Amino acid sequence: MNLEKIKNRLEKEREELVLIIESYKKEPEEFLKESVSSADEIADRYEYKQEIHLKKEALEERLKEIERALRKIEEGNYGICENCGQKIEDQRLKIDLSAILCRKCALK
Numbered sequence: 001m002n003l004e005k006i007k008n009r010l011e012k013e014r015e016e017l018v019l020i021i022e023s024y025k026k027e028p029e030e031f032l033k034e035s036v037s038s039a040d041e042i043a044d045r046y047e048y049k050q051e052i053h054l055k056k057e058a059l060e061e062r063l064k065e066i067e068r069a070l071r072k073i074e075e076g077n078y079g080i081c082e083n084c085g086q087k088i089e090d091q092r093l094k095i096d097l098s099a100i101l102c103r104k105c106a107l108k
């Protein structure tokens, strides 16, 4: 795969993630400021807040992976397994552009 293409795709995904994370940051607070009348509503809001929190964490985790992959491209060691130093299979990178381990090491 072409490194320039990979970089573009990673940068695009990063942009999208940043936008979604930003929107998650705003929403729950505004939502929770509204007055609540019933216990059910309070429970709903609590669940909603938890759900957003989990989603946000997953997205932030993904964002970190993407940033790490972009850094690797800059440093010229993209696609190299962090564990054994071998080239990561193209097949693996196609599935996850931010993979840092080759198939063998990932299975360990």
Ligand SMILES: [Zn+2]
Residues within 6 Å of the ligand: 081, 082, 083, 084, 085, 086, 101, 102, 103, 104, 105, 106
């Ligand atoms: Zn490896």
